[in-house]
Amino acid sequence: MSKFQWEIINESIKKVNEDIAYADENMAWVLDGATGLTDKKLTSFESDARWFVNEWDKYLKDNLNDKCKTIRDIVLEGIVIIRDRFYKECGLNYIEEIKRPSASISIVRKNEDIIEYFMLGDCTLLIKDIDNNVAKIKDISLEKFDNRAISEMLKIRDENNISWVEARKIINPILIENRLLKNTQDGYWILEFNEEAVNHCIEGKFLDKEIKNLALMSDGFAAIVDTYKHFNEAELIERLIDLGAENTYELIREIEEEDKDILKYPRLKKGDDSSIVFLNNYEC
Secondary structure (H helix, E strand, O other): OOOEEEEEEEOOOOOOEEEEEEEEEEEEEEEOOOOOOOOOOOOOOHHHHHOOOOOOOOHHHHOOOOOOOHHHHHHHHHHHHHHHHEEEEEEOOOOOOHHHOOOOEEEEEEEEEEEEEEOOOEEEEEEEEEOOEEEEEOOOHHHHHHHHHHHHHHHHHHHHOHHHHHHHHOOHHHHHHHOEOOOOOOOOOOOOOOOOHHHHHHHEEEHHHHHHEEEEEEEHHHHHHHHHHHHHHHHHHHHHHHHHHHHHHHHHHHHHHHHHOOOOOOOOOOOEEEEEEEEEEEOO
């Protein structure tokens, strides 16, 4: 028999952190809320995205340990429950698509001798096996939409000799256009109020005894591999083992501060909410 031993980082440079990371000896997840693109929030929380990930965090703590149900079925039931809670919280019967909160999610759960995983959105899962092979699991369908927005933002910045912050405001209609493609065949699939999204999740399982390390990351932490290319996936796992998640998080913020004007690493913001659950799987 084995148990998870974990390290968690859940940090933000913004006023409101819209990530949540959680782990215990049997399960773990990272939730990465999508920041709203309109001026008005509908809930009593600091942001609707924060309300959404908070509700999912509570729901998973209450329900994910039901091993008689698949993770997919638990998430599907949660979509209905949390959708109803959101409309009740807002006191509305209809909410425009652009105002509905959404989040990326990565979940792992121990079920006897199996480790199961479930993913929607652009969170990253790294898996190191007993042969020291590192696999990366991530849905990259959102990247092309982000890259289009980034290219336009930097083009506007350079052509008009303005800051990237000003240029980001100008491309907000593109960001809205991209957001409206969530949970559509021509767009990307993410955790929201659309039950169909669950049918487009990434899910699977591994034998517990074959896994040495797992890393569940929001895109703000995975940026050290995907955007800044400071490490490859195997190197990142080794750094996490040797120096820990906190040390690696500090490095991410150093890289972002050194490129605060977004000249070296194209991206939509200086730094994102940054979360990781790093798990060591050990015999007990």
